[in-house]
Amino acid sequence: MRTRRLSRRAVLRSAATAGVGAAGLALVGCGDDDDDSQSSAAEQQDQQDQSQSAAPQQQQDQTAAQAADQADQQDQAAQQQDGAQQQAATAQAQQAADGPPIGGELRISDTSDPASFDGFLTFGYKAFLHNHQCYPMLTQFSNEPGQSSIDFQPELWLADSVEQPDDATYVFVIKDNAVWEDRAPVNGRKVTAEDVAFSFDGDRYAGYPNRGAILPSLGGVEASDDRTVRFDLTAPLAPFLLYLGHHAGPYVMPPELLEDEMSRQTMISAGPFLLDEYEPGSRVVYKRNPNYFNAPKPYADSLVINFIGDNSAIAAAYLSGQLNTSWFGVAPPIVEELENGIPGSTWEFEPSLVIGGVFPDIGMEPFTDPRVRQAMSSAIDRDSILAVGGALETGKWSTALPPMPGWWVDPKEDDALGEYYRYNPERAMQLLDAAGIDGLGPVPLHTTTAYGPIFAEQSQVVQANLLDVGIEVELVVNEPTVHYSTIFNGSTTGVIGHTLSVASIEPDEALRNVFIPDSPRSPIPNGELMASDARMAELLNMQRIESDVEARKKQIYDLQLHIAEQMYSVPWVNAAVSQIARPEISGVQFIQTFAPAPSLEDMWFNA
Amino acid sequence: MRGYLVRRLLLAAATLLGISMLVAGMMRTLPGDVVDVLAAEAFYDDREKDRLREELGLEDTFFVYYGKWLGDALQGDFGESLRTKRSVGGDLGHRLDVTMELAILGLIIATCISLPLGIVAALRRSQWPDYVARSIAVFALAIPGFWLATLAVVFGAKWFSWSPPLGYQPIWEAPFTNLQQMWLPALLFGLILAGVQTRILRTALLDVLRQDYMLTARAKGLSRLVLLRRHALRNSMIPFVTVIGVQFPVVLGGAVVFELIFALPGLGAYLLDGIANRDYVVVQAVNVWIAGAVIITNLLVDVSYGLLDPCIRVGA
Numbered sequence: 073m074r075t076r077r078l079s080r081r082a083v084l085r086s087a088a089t090a091g092v093g094a095a096g097l098a099l100v101g102c103g104d105d106d107d108d109s110q111s112s113a114a115e116q117q118d119q120q121d122q123s124q125s126a127a128p129q130q131q132q133d134q135t136a137a138q139a140a141d142q143a144d145q146q147d148q149a150a151q152q153q154d155g156a157q158q159q160a161a162t163a164q165a166q167q168a169a170d171g172p173p174i175g176g177e178l179r180i181s182d183t184s185d186p187a188s189f190d191g192f193l194t195f196g197y198k199a200f201l202h203n204h205q206c207y208p209m210l211t212q213f214s215n216e217p218g219q220s221s222i223d224f225q226p227e228l229w230l231a232d233s234v235e236q237p238d239d240a241t242y243v244f245v246i247k248d249n250a251v252w253e254d255r256a257p258v259n260g261r262k263v264t265a266e267d268v269a270f271s272f273d274g275d276r277y278a279g280y281p282n283r284g285a286i287l288p289s290l291g292g293v294e295a296s297d298d299r300t301v302r303f304d305l306t307a308p309l310a311p312f313l314l315y316l317g318h319h320a321g322p323y324v325m326p327p328e329l330l331e332d333e334m335s336r337q338t339m340i341s342a343g344p345f346l347l348d349e350y351e352p353g354s355r356v357v358y359k360r361n362p363n364y365f366n367a368p369k370p371y372a373d374s375l376v377i378n379f380i381g382d383n384s385a386i387a388a389a390y391l392s393g394q395l396n397t398s399w400f401g402v403a404p405p406i407v408e409e410l411e412n413g414i415p416g417s418t419w420e421f422e423p424s425l426v427i428g429g430v431f432p433d434i435g436m437e438p439f440t441d442p443r444v445r446q447a448m449s450s451a452i453d454r455d456s457i458l459a460v461g462g463a464l465e466t467g468k469w470s471t472a473l474p475p476m477p478g479w480w481v482d483p484k485e486d487d488a489l490g491e492y493y494r495y496n497p498e499r500a501m502q503l504l505d506a507a508g509i510d511g512l513g514p515v516p517l518h519t520t521t522a523y524g525p526i527f528a529e530q531s532q533v534v535q536a537n538l539l540d541v542g543i544e545v546e547l548v549v550n551e552p553t554v555h556y557s558t559i560f561n562g563s564t565t566g567v568i569g570h571t572l573s574v575a576s577i578e579p580d581e582a583l584r585n586v587f588i589p590d591s592p593r594s595p596i597p598n599g600e601l602m603a604s605d606a607r608m609a610e611l612l613n614m615q616r617i618e619s620d621v622e623a624r625k626k627q628i629y630d631l632q633l634h635i636a637e638q639m640y641s642v643p644w645v646n647a648a649v650s651q652i653a654r655p656e657i658s659g660v661q662f663i664q665t666f667a668p669a670p671s672l673e674d675m676w677f678n679a
Numbered sequence: 680m681r682g683y684l685v686r687r688l689l690l691a692a693a694t695l696l697g698i699s700m701l702v703a704g705m706m707r708t709l710p711g712d713v714v715d716v717l718a719a720e721a722f723y724d725d726r727e728k729d730r731l732r733e734e735l736g737l738e739d740t741f742f743v744y745y746g747k748w749l750g751d752a753l754q755g756d757f758g759e760s761l762r763t764k765r766s767v768g769g770d771l772g773h774r775l776d777v778t779m780e781l782a783i784l785g786l787i788i789a790t791c792i793s794l795p796l797g798i799v800a801a802l803r804r805s806q807w808p809d810y811v812a813r814s815i816a817v818f819a820l821a822i823p824g825f826w827l828a829t830l831a832v833v834f835g836a837k838w839f840s841w842s843p844p845l846g847y848q849p850i851w852e853a854p855f856t857n858l859q860q861m862w863l864p865a866l867l868f869g870l871i872l873a874g875v876q877t878r879i880l881r882t883a884l885l886d887v888l889r890q891d892y893m894l895t896a897r898a899k900g901l902s903r904l905v906l907l908r909r910h911a912l913r914n915s916m917i918p919f920v921t922v923i924g925v926q927f928p929v930v931l932g933g934a935v936v937f938e939l940i941f942a943l944p945g946l947g948a949y950l951l952d953g954i955a956n957r958d959y960v961v962v963q964a965v966n967v968w969i970a971g972a973v974i975i976t977n978l979l980v981d982v983s984y985g986l987l988d989p990c991i992r993v994g995a
Binding site: 179184185187188194281333336337351352353354355378379380381382384385387388389390391392393394395409413551552553554556557558560561592 | 709710711715716717718719723724762763764765770773774829832833835836837840841842844845846847939940941942944945948949952955956957
């Protein structure tokens with residue numbers, strides 16, 4: 073049986089409780105230690121008692137008798153409580169032995185429909201949430217009790233075993249009991265190694281939007297037999313197993329489904345759930361796949377993903393029991409309200425892994441000078457930005473990386489990195505002086521409504537901070553479509569962009585998305601100028617092939633420091649992302665991705 | 680009458696044509712297109728964007744593009760969404776049900792609220808019932824719909840652990856579930872709409888009650904009830920019905936707020952998504968349908984004048 077993972081606040085709350093308990097224990101302990109002195113005190117007390125009158129003695133006897141009765145009652149209550157706890161523990165042990173009960177309708181929400189059910193044709197996290205219910209991958213993110221929702225570790229999923237004959241070769245054997253759903257055109261045939269190879273097939277994979285993760289290292293993929301598939305890499309790839317289970321795929325789909333683009337409108341499953349019904353704009357209903365290769369999972373009989381765009385509606389649906397759990401998008405104050413409304417809710421805050429920040433055009437004077445970009449960074453008060461979003465307690469400062477456990481170094485605790493990211497207007501002005509800048513601007517700072525009203529407010533904080541050191545920016549607020557087609561991909565030059573980019577699960581992915589000069593995902597205008605930075609290119613390549621974790625950590629730290637010196641982008645903050653589940657479900661183990669399938673198939677309804 | 684209807688229908692067709700052309704033209708003037716949206720999702724480069732634009736027919740001139748769309752639309756084919764590739768006609772069919780039901784229920788509830796309030800306010804002019812009725816009407820006019828809806832949803836869940844069932848079940852498939860889903864948004868929507876209706880009805884009734892023929896009828900011994908039912912109400916219905924007709928486009932537009940807050944898959948949410956994604960095909964189709972509904976409603980309102988007041992002859 074899974075145990076509840078403790079979030080920061082839960083830890084604090086437990087610590088407070090533990091503090092009270094510890095204080096109690098300390099008092100009891102003091103009593104034990106003082107037995108001798110207590111007995112001498114008791115003797116003194118006896119002597120005093122003997123000198124006291126009979127009436128008070130009688131009163132003391134009554135009090136002592138009452139105390140004894142009370143102690144007996146407490147003992148009985150304690151025994152009853154122990155009994156109840158034993159019964160509960162027995163029941164839990166029994167349930168663990170029997171396995172979680174199967175049944176119930178698991179209800180979650182997303183903000184809107186996927187553009188299609190095929191991640192190859194319409195890439196987007198809304199598609200992945202659905203793909204993960206039906207299409208397996210060789211690996212997936214592990215989902216162990218106590219594991220942070222942003223600590224991604226690979227585990228085998230469709231693969232039964234994996235061997236690595238050398239650093240650049242992987243041989244997977246897929247599970248023998250993996251079968252496609254019994255529907256035309258696949259009609260319940262087995263999932264084969266050819267299906268897996270097809271996902272990485274030349275032209276097809278070359279057009280896949282998330283190809284950047286593996287393709288640069290991919291030599292070839294070949295199905296040796298029905299169950300064995302071999303990956304030959306051109307060079308070792310440290311996060312290869314994790315990338316194979318990336319929430320952004322590619323998922324293994326039956327090739328037959330691609331005829332007439334059927335894959336846009338439907339899915340044929342080999343995963344935990346079968347697509348049962350799709351009501352555009354309203355919901356998608358899945359039913360349990362009885363032939364799922366990881367049986368007896370999933371534990372829920374059905375899964376309903378409702379499309380709710382409004383936060384109040386999500387909160388109301390959660391409070392009224394129409395949603396069992398809710399992922400990203402619920403603001404921290406609302407989560408507190410929900411938790412108070414439904415005692416026993418399981419919930420968690422973790423920093424988001426979305427990369428974001430202020431992106432000046434590095435080809436535009438005077439932003440070609442790293443000192444000017446560093447001055448911008450020192451001028452920005454990151455804690456004030458977090459405070460605007462109500463995430464001062466739970467949010468973190470980014471470096472070139474979002475706060476990835478094990479890889480990211482907290483600039484608040486690292487002096488070398490901290491120098492570049494701490495709020496220090498004096499340093500900013502010194503840097504501007506050194507660069508020969510005496511007042512700058514106005515320069516357009518493009519922000520957007522795409523990420524909600526708080527983001528635009530945060531842009532105003534940036535504007536005020538920059539003005540304090542003599543950099544005048546004019547806010548230009550773009551509606552989402554304009555933003556996504558201009559600032560989001562760094563295609564507008566001559567401006568400073570303020571944007572979020574994509575969420576990453578691995579430092580290699582986060583760094584390459586933004587700092588590879590020709591990356592289509594980089595929000596840095598004129599990013600191709602980074603091609604002249606040989607040191608960064610070298611470090612980016614080294615960390616990608618380094619298999620020794622400690623050596624790779626050092627390389628990634630060096631990269632964070634190097635990028636901070638160059639300040640190609642001015643990273644800012646990662647606010648908290650909240651996740652909450654009602655007490656009627658167990659097995660809740662959040663995974664902060666856009667396709668939380670491992671969580672969903674593990675959840676069960678309490679008997 | 681027949682000639683009048685034919686003339687109005689011809690005018691309606693011309694209006695629809697103009698609206699569809701205007702919407703298509705305006706969508707093209709907006710910065711960004713659907714390819715930009717798809718490219719942002721998929722991280723396409725410029726070469727891939729150009730290929731997609733050609734595939735989707737966005738490289739055609741406006742008139743070629745519009746001509747193709749019009750030809751298909753006249754045959755009842757509203758095309759496929761540029762983004763989802765789903766049939767727009769099919770999506771419209773599902774979503775129109777939701778919005779029309781919300782709009783019609785909202786108008787019915789508004790009428791049920793405003794009729795008694797307007798009558799009481801007029802008959803008890805400058806007395807406390809009038810003040811109460813006018814206060815309710817002003818409250819309904821002043822309060823923002825999205826705020827009222829949010830409060831109802833949140834407090835319903837917080838205090839009673841209840842919120843309307845998620846999704847939408849057509850009334851002919853699951854009437855009970857449908858009513859559970861629709862009663863609250865329709866009630867709140869109706870309350871908002873009732874403000875204007877109450878005030879118009881009160882004013883119209885007061886105007887009629889002051890007429891000489893009403894005094895004459897009263898002097899001839901007609902009871903107040905008969906007077907009200909046969910003469911006053913009927914004559915004050917024309918401005919009232921006109922307001923309902925005028926409210927209909929407002930209702931269709933305002934429904935989007937209620938659709939979002941109550942997670943109803945209606946036409947408003949579909950239109951908003953279409954605009955945000957620069958999905959010209961969706962936006963044109965929705966606008967044509969809404970324009971058509973408004974034109975037909977106004978035609979019905981005009982025709983109803985003749986029924987309400989025999990002195991009026993439509994088309995005369």
